[in-house]
Amino acid sequence: MDKPAKRPADLDLDFPQSLAVYDTYDEAQRAVDHLSDNEFPVENLMIVGTDLKRIERVTGRLTWGRVALAGAITGLWFGVFVGLVFALWVEDGGVVGILLSTALFGALFGVVWALTGYAATRGRRDFSSVTAVVATRYEVLVEHKHREAARTILAATPGLLPDPYA
Template sequence: MSLSSPSGRRSPMSPLQLEFPQSLATYDDYAAAQKSVDFLSDQEFPVENCLIVGTDLKRIEKITGRLTYSRVALGGVASGAWLGLFVGLLFTIFTEESAFATIASTMLFGAAFGIVWALLGYAATRGQRDFQSVTQVVATRYEVLVEHKVAAEAREILTRLPGALPNPFA
């Protein structure tokens, strides 16, 4: 797992790599993997020799609501107004005019721009995606890897983890 340059010389390792990693334990959730590394740290184990690797990735998409022209328009107004507020605040630095008038006018222009842009974008989809959602990529398993030269020490320490399985290394 070390990097080599085309000339054959070794280049510096990435901080996200171990030279000769060995599996220490596998967990079903990140919190359990983190707990084991934290326990190793509490026992003054050199945790810079550890990696937590999420494997078996899956994408989760939670549907948060139905999209309609009115919801899209409302979202466009809101995001455009925020952009207008930001631009208005910047303009107040460089103008002698009333700060309120500058901010209000840029927010109105931003809201108008936002609603038009959002509705055009939504209309372009032609009903292909009439819902809102949030997505996240998550791992289904987490493996703690450790550098080979300290693997035995890590295994011995991890057997003393309160609530640990009798053999978490299987």
């Protein structure tokens, strides 16, 4: 049986209780900022993102040509970097030659590496994308002994406590 991951000690509260739940991180941050502005000991608070979702945004179709071009560009930049490192130890005149040769070798290596990786997918993933994990709700937790003081401060300002807590 797997053990739950242990959080670092600075991410724990002794007896956290829910203060409020918000739809956006900005709303939760605004509530904590308001508490801070009112001299509340904010080190007794925690914002927790809940109901996590993995979102993948498809950015385009992959073709052999696009994969080769992306590999060449990536390899070219890596080759220039390696060339600059080597150029630190080269005396007069050889810097340009080293930069050109490492850039070309890097581009060639990048193309081969990218096409090999693309071929290994065997057409199962012919698109590019970016992914992110986002929370759909943000809960502000407070140390139990400070809950009522925090609620009193938030309740005094309209809009800082969500409807179920008003």
